[in-house]
Amino acid sequence: MTRWMHWAILPLLTQALAASPEQSAPESKQLNARAADGYASPPFYPTPHGGWASEWAEAYEKAYQVVSNMTLAEKVNLTTGTGFFMGPCVGQTGSAPRFGIPNLCLQDSPLGIRNSDHNTAFPPGISTGATFNKELMYARGVAIGQEARGKGVNVQLGPSVGPLGRKPRGGRNWEGFGADPTLQAIGGAQTIKGMQSTGVIATLKHLIGYEQEMYRMSSVITQGYSSNIDDRTLHELYLWPFAEGVRAGVGSIMTAYNSVNSSACSQNSKLLNDILKNELGFQGFVMTDWLGHYGGVSSALAGLDMAMPGDGAVPLFGDSYWASELSTSILNGSVPVNRLNDMVSRIVATWYKLGQNKDYPLPNFSTNTQSAEGEIYPGALLSPIGVVNQFVNVQGDHNITARAVAREAITLLKNDGHVLPLHPSDSLKVFGTDAGANSGGLNSCTDQGCDNGVLAMGWGSGTARFPYLITPQEAIANITENVKFYITDSFPSDVAANASDIAVVFINADSGENYITVENNPGDRTAAGLYAWHKGDDLVKAAAEKFSTVVVVVHTVGPILMENWIELDSVKAVLVAHLPGQEAGDSLTDVLFGDYSPSGHMPYTIPRNESDYPASVGIIDNHPFGQIQDTFTEGLYVDYRHFLNANITPRYPFGHGLSYTTFNLSKPSLSIVTPLDSAYPPAASPVGSTPKYNDSIPNPSEVAWSSTTFTRIWRYLYPYLDNPQSITASDKYPYPDGYSTTPLPQARAGGGPGGNPALFATAFSLQVQVTNTGKRPGKAVAQLYVELPSSLGLDTPSLQLRQFDKTKELAPGQSQTLTLEVTRKDVSVWDVVLQDWKAPLNGDGIKFWVGQSVADLPVECTLDDGCSIS
Template sequence: MAPWTRLALVPLLAQAVTATPVPDAASEDAVQLDQRDSVPEGYESPPYYPTPYGGWASDWAEAYEKAQQVVENMTLAEKVNLTTGTGIFMGPCVGQTGSAPRFGIPNLCLQDSPLGIRNTDHNTAFPAGITVGATFNKDLMYARGVGIGQEARGKGVNIQLGPAVGPLGRKPRGGRIWEGFGADPSLQAIGGAQTIKGMQSTGTIATIKHFIGNEQEMYRMSSVLSKGYSSNIDDRTLHELYLWPFAEGVRAGVGSLMTAYNDVNGSACSQNSKLINGILKDELGFQGFVMTDWLGHYTGVGAALSGLDMSMPGDGAVPLFGDSYWGSELSRSILNGSVPVPRLNDMVTRIVATWYKMDQDADYPLPNFSTNTEDETGPLYPGALFSPSGVVNQYVNVQGDHNITARAVAREAVTLLKNEDNILPLQKNDSLKIFGTDAGGNSDGLNSCSDQGCDKGVLTMGWGSGTARLPYLITPQQGIANVTNNAEFYITDSFPSDVTASANDIAVVFINADSGENYITVEGNPGDRTDAGLYAWHNGDELVKAAAAKFSNVVVVVHTVGPILMEEWIDLESVKGVLVAHLPGQEAGNSLADVLFGDYSPSGHMPYTIPRSESDYPDSVSIIDQPFGQIQDTYTEGLYVDYRHFINANITPRYPFGHGLSYTTFNFSNPSMSVVTALDTAYPAAAPARGATPVYNDSIPAASEVAWSSTTFTRIWRYLYPYLDNPESITASDDYPYPDGYTTTPHAEPRAGGGQGGNPALFDTAFSVQVNVKNTGSRPGKAVAQLYVELPSSLGLDTPSLQLRQFEKTTTLVPNQSETLTLEITRKDVSVWDVDAQDWKAPVNGQGIKLWVGNSVADLPILCVVGGDCSFQ
C-alpha cells in the first residue's frame, strides 16, 4: 500500500497513464492517454475478457447466496459506493469504501500493515515478515496472523492490508523485501498462507499483495514525468516463482488482493486483464475482491473490464480534487453502457460476499481510531475543506498478550551464522563491551520518525506503509542489562579511542542495514538501497573491524532488511560469533537476550542467501535507475534467483539459503518415503465442474438511482460520492472503443483451474517423507528439516537443480530426545509449468524425482529417490 496519508502529493499529479490506451468513456472530458513504450518481443500481455464471475466455489456458496439477496436489491448508488473509496483523508482509516446502510453494511475500513495496525495506539509492533520467514515455524506464522487479525478487529479494521508476498526478493537491494517471508516462493507461500488463515480466523479480511512483479521501489508509479516500470516476466517464470505464493494465498481462502503499481508485460497491474481475469480469477479461482494499491488506479472503464473490483483510496489522477475514475464516473459508465451491468454486479457481490464470509455482519466493531492524528478529537474528514469534528481516537487497547507471540517469533528467527570456540552463548559473568547505536533506542524518541523513516537506534522494521508504531521498545541494551551487570555500553557508531580491552573481554558489536518504501528517502536511499548498497549502514563494517583490532573475542549482531555483505570482517580471527536478528519489532532486546545468554538455542535459518560479493548476482537483478521513459525490467534470469542462481552459476555464497546453527546438535535418522497419491499421468485429472454463480437482472438501472436530488444529507466537498447531476441526460451508446480483444463471451475453463489456487488435484499429496530428529547435544533446542526437490531432465526443461518445497520444525527437544517429522509433497511441488499445454506437468510415476532433506540448501544429507529408498549421502 502506498503512504500518502502523511506526505505531499506533488509527485502524483497527472498520473493518468494507462497500459492499454483506451479513451475513458466514464468521463465526459476523456483524456487521450499516453502510449506505453514497447516491451521486448515475446513479453506482451494478451487480452483476457470478460471477468469470470465469483461464487462457484463450494465453501463460498453460503456467503455468495447472502450477498446475492442483498445486491439484487441494491440501487446503483449503493453498488458504486461499495466499489469506490471515499477519498484520501476522508475517514478514520487509510482507506474506506462508501456504505450501504439499508443493508447494515458500513463504510469498510482498510488499514495497513503486514506487521501490525499502522498509525494507531495500544497496538503490537510484531516482527516483520522476513523475520517470520526465518523462524521456519508454521505454528508461529499462524499465531502472528491471529494476533494481527485480533488487533485489526479490535480497532474496527474490516480489511487488513497484509500479508505481503510480493516482492519475492529478486533484487537484493529492493526496498520492501523485508515485508515478505523470504527469497523463495515456497517459503513465501507457506508464510503467507499461514498468516492468512490466522488473520481470517478472527473475522478480519486479509489482503495478499502486491500482485505482481513489484521488485524495486524506484519508478514503480506512473506520473507526469515518468511511467511506472514494466516487469517483463515469461509465463513459466511467472507461474513457478512469482505467482506461486499468490496461488497458495488464494487456496488458503484469502478475501482480498491488492494489485501492484507497476506494469507487467506492458500492462498496468490494476488493469491487466490477463493477470486479473485470466490468471487470478479464472485459473486460480479467486473468490474475493481485487483492489488497487493507493492511487494506483489509472483508468475507469479499462480497469473495470479487466477485473478490478475496488478503487483505493478512490481518488483520480490528482488526489483531493474530489474526482475519481470511479465513484460518479462509474455510475455514468453504467448508464451509458460502457461498463456492463453484470461486471458491476460481480464487483459488488465479491465485496459483500467476502464481508459475509468473515461473519462481519455479526457485531463487527466500527473503527475506533484515526490514522490521521493521535489527538482524541479532530475533523472526521481531514481532507475536506470544511469537516465536522468529533471523537476520532478512543485509544482502545488491543494488545492482549501478543507481546508473547512477538517475542517468540523474534527469538526463533535469530539465526546463528558463526560460533567459533563456542563463544556463544554468553555467560552472565562474562565481561562485555557493547558497541553500536543499533544496540540502543532512537535518540529523538520512540516513533519520532514518521512511518519509521529513519535509521536511529535498533532497527526493528524497515520504513514505509508496512510499519506500525512501537507501543514500547525493549532495546538490546535494555535486554542485556536485564540479564547481566557486567556489560559496558558504548552506544556509538564511532569506535571509542579510550576503550580498554582485557583478554577476557567480549565485544558485542551491533550493526544494521535499512530500506523501505519509495515515498521516504533515508540517508540517500529512496526506498531501495541505492546509496548504501549491501553494506552495513553508519560505517558498521568499520566499527566491527575496529573492535576486532582491539578485542580478541568479538560477536557481531546484525539487524537487516535483507542480504548484507560481511566480507570485510567475517574472516577476521577475533570475529568468532555472528547472529542475524533480522527485524524483531518491539521485543528486540528481550528476544535477542533470550538467545545471547543461552536461555534458548538459536533455531532461525536464513530466508535468503548471503553472498560474498554483489557481483555474484545476475546483472538483471540490479536496481534500474532510469529517470526518463518507461523502464523495461526484463527478467532474463528466469527461474534463477537467490540460491537457484548461486547453484546454477556454481558460486559458493558466504552463507547459503536455509543456513542456521544451534547451541546443540541434531542427528537425522531413519528416513523413509511413501507414495500417497500415484502420479500415474503427466498432467492432473480434470477438475470437477464449477458450481453456479449468482444471477441478476442485468438491465441498466434507472438514472434516478444516482441523482443528487434523491439525497438528503449534507455534502462534504472532496468526499467521493456515486451521484450525478442530471443523470437522465445520459444515454447508452454502442460505439464505445473497447480494448483490443474485448468480448463478453466467457473463455473455456482453464485446464489448470477448477478450484481455489488451481486444479484441486494439484494439491493431492504425492509423497510423504518421514525423518527422525534427535537432539544429540547438551542443550535443549529446535531443529528444522528442509525438503528440496530435484526434478529429472526427462521433463525436457531447464529447471533449477534444487527447489525448497516443504519444511517442518521440531518442538523443543531436550538432550537425547527424538521427534519424527513428516514432510508432505504435493503433485504441484514436483511439477513444472508447461507453457504449451497451459498446465502443470509432473514426471509420470515420479520417475527420476529426488527429494533431499537437511539443514540448508547446502547441507542435505538425506536423499530419497522415488521408486527407490532413502539414504544418507
C-alpha cells in the same frame, strides 16, 4: 501503499481510461505498443464471475439477497474509496446502510495496525519467515487479526508476498517472508488463515512483479516500470505464493503499482481476469494499491473490484476514475451491469464469509491524528469535528507471540569456539547505536523513516507505531552489570580491552518504501548498497583489532556483505536478528545468554560479493525516456537457485542456521500417497453456477443528487450525478483490443481456489526422525528440496524448496519424527504450451533431499532406491 500525497508519483493522466468514450483510448494500444520484445499481455475478457466455489456458496447466496436489491448508488459506493483522508482509516469504501453494511475500513500493515495506539509492533514478514515455524506464522496472524478486529478494521492490508526478493537491494523485501516462493507461500497462507480466523479480511499483496521501489508508480510525466516476466517464471516463482493464498481462502488481493509485460497491474486483463480469477479461481475482491488506479472503464473490464483510496489522477481534487464516473459508465453502457454486480457481489460475499455482519466493531481509531478529537474528514476543506480516537487497547498478551517470533527468527551464522551463549559473568563491551534507543524518541520518525537506534522494522506503510521498544542495551543491562555500553558508531579511542573482554558489536542495514528517503536511500538501498549502514564494517574491524573475541549482532532488512570482517580471527560469532519488532532486546538476550538455543534459518542467501548476483536483478536507478522495461532475464534463477546454477559458493547459503546443540537426521522413509499415473493432473470438474442478476441498466434516478438528504462534504467521493437522466447508452466506446462479453472456457489448470484441486493432492510423504545429539535443548528445522529429472525436457533449478517443518524443543537425546508432504504441484513444471502443470510420469527420476540448509542435505530419497543418509 502510501497515504502520503506525492505530486511526483501521481498517475499519468494520459494513461487513464475514463468513463466517457471521448476521453479514452484502448489499453492494448496504449500499453502493449511499448512492450519489450517478446513480452506482451494479451487481452482476456470478460471477467469470470465469483460464487461458483462450494466453500463460498453460502456467502454468495447471502450477498445475492442484498446485491439484487441494491440501487446503483449503493453498488458504486462499495466499489470506490471515499477519497484521501476521508475517514478514520487509510482507506474506506462508501456504505450501504439499508443492508447494515458500513463504510468498510481498510488499514495497513502486514506487521500490525499502522498509525494507531495501544497496538503490538510485531516482527515483520522476513523475521517470521526466518523462524521456519508454521505454528508461529499462524499464531502471529491470529494476533494481528485480533488487533485489527479490536480496532474496527474490516480489511487488514497484509500479508505481503510480493516482492519475492528478486532484487537483494529492493526496499520492501523485508515485508515478505523470504526469497523463495514456497517459504513465501507457506508464510502467507498461515498468516491468512490466522488473520481470517478472527473475522478480519486479509489482503494478499502486491500482484505482481513489484521488485523495486524506484520508478514504481506513474506520474504526469512518466510511467512506472514494466516487469517483463515469461509465463513459466511467472507461474513457478512469482505467482506461486498467490496461488497458495487463494487456496487458503484469502478475501482480497491488492494489485501492484507497476506494469507486467507493459500492462498496468490494476487493469491487466490477462493477470486479473485470466490468471487470478479464471486459473486460480479467486472468489474474493481485487483492490488497487493506493493511487495505483490508472483507468476507469479499462480497470473495471479488466477485473478490478475496488478502487483505493478512490481518488483519480490527482488526490484531494474530489474526482475519481470510479465513484460518479462509474455511475456514468453504467448508465451509458460502457461498463456492463453484470460486471458491476460481480464487483459488488465479491465484496459483500467476502464481508459475509468472514462473519462481519455479526457484531463487528466500527473503527475506534484515526490513522490521521493521535488526538482524541479531530477532523472526521481531514481531506475536506471544512470538516466536522468529533471523537476520532477511543484509545482501545488491543494488545492482549500478544507480546508473548511477538517475542517468540523474534526469538525463533534469530539466526546463528558463526560460533567459533562456542563463544555463544554468553554468561552473565562475562566482561562485555557493547558497541553501536543499533544497540540503543532512537535519540529522537520512540516513534519520532514518521512510519519509522529513519535509521536511529535498534532497527526493529524497515520504513514505510508496512510499519506500526511501537507501544514500547525494548532495546538490546536495556535487555542486556537487565541481565548483567558486568557490561559497559558505547552507543556510538565510531569506535572510541580510549577503550581498554582485557584478554577476557568480549566485544558485542551491533550493526544494521535498513530499507523501506519509496515515498520516504532515508540517508539518500529512496526506499531501495541505492546509496548503501549491500553494506552495513553507518560504517558498520569499520566498527566491527576496529573492535576486532582491539579485542580477541568479538560477537557481531546484525539487524537487517536483507542480505548484507560481511567479507570485510567475517574471517577476522577475533570475529568469533555472528547472529542475524533480522527485524525483531518491539521485543528486540528481550528476544535477543533470550538467545545471546542461552535461555534458548537459536533456531532461525536464513530466508535468503548471503553472498560474498554483490557481483555474484545476475546483473538483471540490480536496481534500475536511472530513468530513460519512456517506460522502464525491467526484463526478468534471469528467469527461474533467483537467490539460491542462481548460486547453485552458476556454481558460486555464497558466504552463507539459503536455509543456513546453527544452534547451541546438534541434531541428527535418521530413519528417512518415502511413500507414495497419490500416484502420478499421468503427466498432467486429471481435469477438474466444471465450475458451478454463479449468481444471476438483473443486468438491465438501472433507472438514472438511483444516482441522482436530488434523492439524497445529507450534507455534502467537499472532496468526498460520491456515486451521485447532477443530471443522470441526460446520460444515454453509447456504442462508441473504444474498447480494448480483444474485448468480448462472451465468457471464455474454464482454464485447464483451474477448477478450484488456487487452481485444479488435483494439483494439491499429496503425492509423496517423507518422514525423517530428528534427534538432539548435543548437550542443550533446541529446535531443529527439516527442509525438503526437490530435484526434478531432465526427462521433463526443461531447464529447471537443481534444487527447489518445497516443504519444511520445525520440531518442538527437544531435550538432549530426545527425538521427533517429522512428516513432510509433497503435492503434485510441488513436483511439476509449468507447460507454457498446454497451460498446465506437468509432473514426471509415476514420479520417475525425482530426487528428494532433506537437511538443514540448501547446502546441507544429508538425506536423499528416490522411488527406485529408497532413502539414504550421507
